[in-house]
Amino acid sequence: MIPLITWFWQLGRRTEGDLSHAPTAPAVAPLPLSRPWASLPAWVQQCPVTARYYELLSPLDWAAFPERSTECRRPGPKPAPRAPFVAAFLVKVAESKRYFPDLYRFLDEHAALAWLLGFPMPTDADKPIIPSAHQLRRVLRTLPAEAAQFLLTSSVHEVRNTLTEAQQEAFGETVGGDTKHIIAWVEENNLKQSVEERYDPKKQPKGDPDCRLGVKRSRNRSPNDTDGDSSEDYPTPATNPQPASKAVVEKERYWGYHTAVIASVLPDGMGDVVLAECTRPFNESDIASFFPLMEQTEQVLGHRPRNGAFDAAYDAFYVYAYFHEAGGIAAVPLVARRGTNSRTFDEKGMPLCKAGLAMPAELTYIDRTSTLVPHERARHRCPLLYPTPTGEECPINDPHWPKGGCTTTIATSEGARIRIMLDRKSEMYHAIFRQRTTTERINSQAVELGIERPRLRNGRSIARLNTLLYVIINLRLRQRIIAKQGQSVSPAAPPPDVALAA
Numbered sequence: 001m002i003p004l005i006t007w008f009w010q011l012g013r014r015t016e017g018d019l020s021h022a023p024t025a026p027a028v029a030p031l032p033l034s035r036p037w038a039s040l041p042a043w044v045q046q047c048p049v050t051a052r053y054y055e056l057l058s059p060l061d062w063a064a065f066p067e068r069s070t071e072c073r074r075p076g077p078k079p080a081p082r083a084p085f086v087a088a089f090l091v092k093v094a095e096s097k098r099y100f101p102d103l104y105r106f107l108d109e110h111a112a113l114a115w116l117l118g119f120p121m122p123t124d125a126d127k128p129i130i131p132s133a134h135q136l137r138r139v140l141r142t143l144p145a146e147a148a149q150f151l152l153t154s155s156v157h158e159v160r161n162t163l164t165e166a167q168q169e170a171f172g173e174t175v176g177g178d179t180k181h182i183i184a185w186v187e188e189n190n191l192k193q194s195v196e197e198r199y200d201p202k203k204q205p206k207g208d209p210d211c212r213l214g215v216k217r218s219r220n221r222s223p224n225d226t227d228g229d230s231s232e233d234y235p236t237p238a239t240n241p242q243p244a245s246k247a248v249v250e251k252e253r254y255w256g257y258h259t260a261v262i263a264s265v266l267p268d269g270m271g272d273v274v275l276a277e278c279t280r281p282f283n284e285s286d287i288a289s290f291f292p293l294m295e296q297t298e299q300v301l302g303h304r305p306r307n308g309a310f311d312a313a314y315d316a317f318y319v320y321a322y323f324h325e326a327g328g329i330a331a332v333p334l335v336a337r338r339g340t341n342s343r344t345f346d347e348k349g350m351p352l353c354k355a356g357l358a359m360p361a362e363l364t365y366i367d368r369t370s371t372l373v374p375h376e377r378a379r380h381r382c383p384l385l386y387p388t389p390t391g392e393e394c395p396i397n398d399p400h401w402p403k404g405g406c407t408t409t410i411a412t413s414e415g416a417r418i419r420i421m422l423d424r425k426s427e428m429y430h431a432i433f434r435q436r437t438t439t440e441r442i443n444s445q446a447v448e449l450g451i452e453r454p455r456l457r458n459g460r461s462i463a464r465l466n467t468l469l470y471v472i473i474n475l476r477l478r479q480r481i482i483a484k485q486g487q488s489v490s491p492a493a494p495p496p497d498v499a500l501a502a
Contacts, residue, residue, distance in 0.1 A: 084118030210459030214282030321415030
């Protein structure tokens with residue numbers, strides 16, 4: 001009789017290290033979406049809805065979709081493939097089905113579409129086995145991010161393949177970035193619902209454990225603007241200044257998330273394509289998504305984009321350095337900061353005082369608190385007093401002269417100097433910055449598809465559905481490009497009776 005503890009130990013060894021005893025699932029059958037239209041059954045070809053979604057979804061590389069490993073015990077001896085579920089989620093987005101029961105009923109009413117998406121159909125049945133709404137929600141919640149990102153990358157490649165060779169050379173040369181707020185499905189966001197401590201960041205809403213409290217917009221409000229209808233920002237008056245504690249500040253606060261996107265305008269005004277996206281809690285800053293977004297963009301394009309257009313939230317030295325290293329510029333508005341907007345430098349990169357004298361560095365240190373990226377900063381002093389006094393007087397009699405001369409502490413990186421010295425009145429800057437509207441057009445399409453108020457209650461599901469939402473935007477862009485070129489959208493045109501029915 002084997003002791004119980006020994007039996008568990010042997011079972012653990014077989015589970016962890018010996019895969020020869022692990023059940024292996026048979027090879028996943030190819031998805032019907034990856035097959036030619038002419039090879040599909042006649043009853044499938046006769047459905048107009050199925051033909052429409054075949055044209056939309058079949059260009060994706062379903063044959064290489066990253067399925068789950070079949071050598072793992074947890075999914076069971078025959079793990080269900082995830083590609084049919086993801087295809088159903090794409091239909092959910094395209095059909096604007098807010099709830100999963102609505103998606104289930106739509107698939108149940110269109111058996112040919114459910115079969116096309118890859119759901120199995122028994123030999124003695126007249127329709128495929130459609131997963132329940134509960135199972136659809138569970139699969140979306142547990143779906144790996146790599147699976148959704150794979151389809152987004154595939155959609156970008158399909159958009160690029162529809163362009164001419166000359167247009168493909170300029171593909172992704174200039175990108176734009178922006179964020180879109182997402183309102184969580186919790187009672188704290190419903191102003192008609194009575195909630196105690198609605199905006200307490202320490203009191204997590206029960207409806208969504210992953211959402212966070214954030215501010216969408218804040219501005220000063222005129223004391224006379226009692227109803228808050230005015231859209232102007234009112235600074236503190238110079239004649240009758242008010243302390244900050246008495247300032248009237250209007251804020252729009254929500255529990256939720258924000259999604260950041262990197263998009264690019266296609267050559268010759270063909271449209272806007274989404275290259276990368278990232279969904280994060282609402283309390284994180286916009287610029288926190290910069291490096292993850294650019295990493296995705298480089299993987300999709302195969303190279304670093306040359307130019308970037310962002311709003312003032314991305315006014316950081318490493319943003320300028322990133323595009324400078326790529327041979328271009330970052331068109332970002334300069335945020336007003338005390339003593340930095342008028343900074344000038346000499347040929348060696350030394351800051352100049354108001355008298356036009358180069359200020360030598362007294363000391364350097366690593367700053368790990370002011371920005372996301374640790375960087376070197378240097379303290380510079382007046383050249384007439386450091387490193388040794390010259391005996392000369394300040395030529396402009398600066399007010400700081402009696403107190404030991406001018407001092408300044410600035411970042412030493414090249415990106416910090418580019419941030420200050422960038423010519424924001426040049427034609428090149430304005431031409432690049434105008435392309436930031438690409439993200440505004442993408443956000444407008446995303447709002448139409450329901451990104452602003454998802455009916456989901458966890459961050460993983462919202463993030464995965466957002467990625468698939470941008471896949472639909474890219475696939476529709478591909479259809480519009482092909483329509484402008486006068487070609488057939490589908491690889492194989494549907495039969496005449498299907499075309500007439502559509």
